[in-house]
Amino acid sequence: MIYTVTLNPAVDYVVALDTLKxxxxxxxxxxxxxxxGKGINVSLMLRALETPNIALGFIAGFTGDAIRDGLEAQGVHTDFVALDKGFTRINVKLHAGEETEINGNGPEIPAEKLEYFVDKLRALSDADTLVLSGSVPSSLPADIYARIARIAAEKGARLVVDAAGTLLLSTLPYKPYLIKPNRQELSELFGEPADTDEAVLALVKRLQAQGAHHVLVSMAGDGALLCTQDGAVYRISAAEGTVVNSVGAGDSMVGGFLAALEKTGDFAAALALGAAAGGATAFSVGIAGFQHVMAIYENLKTEVKRIG
Ligand SMILES: Nc1ncnc2c1ncn2[C@@H]1O[C@H](COP(=O)(O)OP(=O)(O)OP(=O)(O)O)[C@@H](O)[C@H]1O
Ligand SMILES: [Mg+2]
Structure with a gap:
């Protein structure tokens, strides 16, 4: 089973106005x-691509209930830990020519609820994949990703990490199966430019030396590059289309990649479906649906080039 983790989900309230005063x-x-929430986005894309998965994380209050019920209604199975106090945050997105956002903090996660969540993860096995995406809420210890990564490693589960900076680096000793930095995140990890494929490859090799197995570097409108554990390098260009809202493109790419890998075990197909899912979401208001992704995949699947 594929599990996604969203430690601090949100209900986004997206408001369009002509002007904001x-x-x-x-x-x-x-x-x-x-x-x-990034894990939830991955779950939604996996579901769109008919790949069973379960969304994990913390929810609270009426907004938490809405997320759980809404996801279940869309066919995404959930196993969230419900907090007794507070409510899952509401992020207000004001679209008035320019975009203004007010992002909530989210509820406090008490130590005993965190332990309960961590205990659930001890049921993972080598048949499972655990996807860790996004940031960590301020009420949790910063080493939580490393802790979760260690459990996944002990249980033999495949770990997928899509996070920035020290959060990502802290999981590398536990040998994540896949990490997906975007180009900017990759560059910031080392304080070095990542503006050519050669520069990207050099930095990817350093991540692999620190423990990462497969590394997928997403480059928005410039496509993506995949370096597998055995040193193969695949490159794909981006899908063509008109960008509507690229939020969640990276999460969709992770979902598409894992969906294809689960079905075919083929890295080239996984890269193509990942890029198709990312592109389709960039060309959509929310997370793209099955037909949109597959239509783009039909065009992209022959575009994968092995360059190393
Ligand atoms: N403008 C675009 N045109 C075509 N494809 C795109 C575009 N933006 C994203 N994609 C596809 O989606 C993939 C992931 O996008 P991107 O690199 O923007 O991820 P990201 O920065 O991690 O996004 P996020 O974290 O907001 O989900 C890209 O590698 C590409 O294949
Ligand atoms: Mg991202």
Missing amino acids: LGAINRSSSEAVVFG
Whole structure:
């Protein structure tokens, strides 16, 4: 089974207005509610691609209930730990020409709830994949990713990490099966440029030397590069289309990659479905659906080049 982890999910309240005036009553022209959180995005893409998975993490209050019920209604199975106090955050996204965001902190996660969550992970086995994505809420210890990574390693589960900076680096000793930095995250890890494929490859080799097995580097409109554990390098260009909202493209790529790998075990196919899923989401309002992804995949699947 594939499990995704979203430690601090959110209900995104997306409001469009013509103009935004501070200190005045504003009226929206449209509003939407979207479930946010990187692990949840991965779960939604896996579900779209008919790949069974279970979303894990913490929820609280009425917004937490809405996320759990909403995901289940969309066919994503969940096993969230419910907190007794507070509520899952609501992030307000104001689209008025330019974009203004107010992101909530999220509920406090008490130590005993964290232990309960960690205990659940001890049921992982070598038949499982655990996807860790995004940041860690301020109420959790910063070493939580390393702790989770260690458990996954002890249980023989495949660990997938999509996180930035020291969070990502802290998981490398536990030999993650796949990591997916974007180009900027890769560059910031080492304080060195990653603006050519050669530069990207050199930095990827350093991540592999620190323990990462397969490394997928996403490059938004420039496509993606995959270095496998055995040293093979695959390159794909980006899908062509009009960007609507690229938030979640990286999460969709992780979902598409894992869905294809689970079905075919083929890295070239996984890279192509990952890039198709990322592109389809960039060309959509939310996380893209099955038909959109597959239509793009049909065009992209012959575009994978082995360059090393
Ligand atoms: N503008 C675009 N056109 C075509 N494909 C895109 C575009 N943006 C993203 N993609 C596809 O999605 C993949 C992941 O996108 P990106 O590199 O932006 O991830 P990211 O920065 O991790 O995004 P996020 O963290 O917001 O989900 C890219 O490698 C590419 O294949
Ligand atoms: Mg990302």
